[in-house]
Amino acid sequence: MRLVSVIIPVLNEEESLPELWNRLDRILHSLPYSFEVIFIDDGSTDGSWEFIKKLARDNPSVRGISFRRTFRKSAALSAGFEAARGEFIVTMDADLQHEPEEIPAMLKKLAEGYDIVTTWRHKRRDNLFTRRIPSWIANRIIALVSGIKLHDFGGTFHAYRAEVLEGLELYSELHRFIPALVSWSGRYRIYEHPIHNPPRKHGTSHYGLGRILKVLFDIITVKYFTSYISRALEFFGLIGLFFLLLGCGGSLFVAYRKLIQQVPIAYHGPLFLVSIFLLGLGIQFVLFGILGEVSTRIYYASTGRKTYTVREEINGGEGAQRPSIDNREE
Numbered sequence: 001m002r003l004v005s006v007i008i009p010v011l012n013e014e015e016s017l018p019e020l021w022n023r024l025d026r027i028l029h030s031l032p033y034s035f036e037v038i039f040i041d042d043g044s045t046d047g048s049w050e051f052i053k054k055l056a057r058d059n060p061s062v063r064g065i066s067f068r069r070t071f072r073k074s075a076a077l078s079a080g081f082e083a084a085r086g087e088f089i090v091t092m093d094a095d096l097q098h099e100p101e102e103i104p105a106m107l108k109k110l111a112e113g114y115d116i117v118t119t120w121r122h123k124r125r126d127n128l129f130t131r132r133i134p135s136w137i138a139n140r141i142i143a144l145v146s147g148i149k150l151h152d153f154g155g156t157f158h159a160y161r162a163e164v165l166e167g168l169e170l171y172s173e174l175h176r177f178i179p180a181l182v183s184w185s186g187r188y189r190i191y192e193h194p195i196h197n198p199p200r201k202h203g204t205s206h207y208g209l210g211r212i213l214k215v216l217f218d219i220i221t222v223k224y225f226t227s228y229i230s231r232a233l234e235f236f237g238l239i240g241l242f243f244l245l246l247g248c249g250g251s252l253f254v255a256y257r258k259l260i261q262q263v264p265i266a267y268h269g270p271l272f273l274v275s276i277f278l279l280g281l282g283i284q285f286v287l288f289g290i291l292g293e294v295s296t297r298i299y300y301a302s303t304g305r306k307t308y309t310v311r312e313e314i315n316g317g318e319g320a321q322r323p324s325i326d327n328r329e330e
Helices: 017-029 048-058 074-081 101-110 128-146 174-183 210-227 232-259 271-303
Strands: 003-010 034-041 064-067 088-091 117-124 156-160 190-196
Touching: 003 017, 003 074, 017 034, 017 101, 017 232, 034 074, 048 064, 048 101, 048 156, 064 232, 074 088, 088 232, 088 271, 101 117, 101 190, 117 174, 128 174, 128 210, 174 210, 232 271
Parallel strands: 003 034, 003 088, 034 064, 117 190
Antiparallel strands: 088 156, 117 156
16 A cells, blocks of 8 residues: 655644644545655744644654754755655645645546646635735746746645655755756656635744745756756856956957057046956856866765666566577577
């Protein structure tokens, strides 16, 4: 029987946890799978961890991990991925805005052959100006940069095949970009499951406008890791070449005017200094590219990680009888 691991980061959700567990326990017991539920307490200051400990003592399928302080959701999910033993892995929030009743449909898609099932909050009830509009803009930018055509990157209510997450490293706000991050290692079948997005019942949201800027910086990180992690010189070299061309163009123009037309350099204002600055900037970007190439090679050499991933391998003769020497044609 397949094992399903449900990973739930928790931060001050004492009031939500009892209802969440009652609904989740009922749903999971109705499935044709064995299961484990892993709660990651991200430094809660209320009674969340006490509830999780009591739950784990009474239920052998429940496991809990408590952080010494708040490390945020990416770290919590990383700890959950490392602890999970299931063939299928489901991630969800503890605030009841992710409804456990959606899990059977998500697991069904994995059983049908999909590698990742994401969710799309197509009828959100969050604040229009502080949540929905910034989220819409961010989703469009992420889709454009990553090349993954999804409507909703912001949620963490996902289901994965365990092998998809092997070697994945999360920090900052990168948990929002897992489909994009795993795409660099191969093509995965992704299904976007529309869900209802109920309002939060208890507590307050841990998401604020201040995190939007961090998300935008992480988009740049995702683009680099998904497209240029093994081609650092190409990434920085193209930028450096652009600045070098601008600097050379400006310098040659000033030199031509000075040497051929006898126009003083001072007549061109700051153009000469700007050209020299652009030349230096271009050289720096090229050097960054070389440094990035060296760092990437050191990374792959020290970790033993490959620059490719293999979906499946088959050797000649598997499942077939090898002909004897006597029966081979001359």
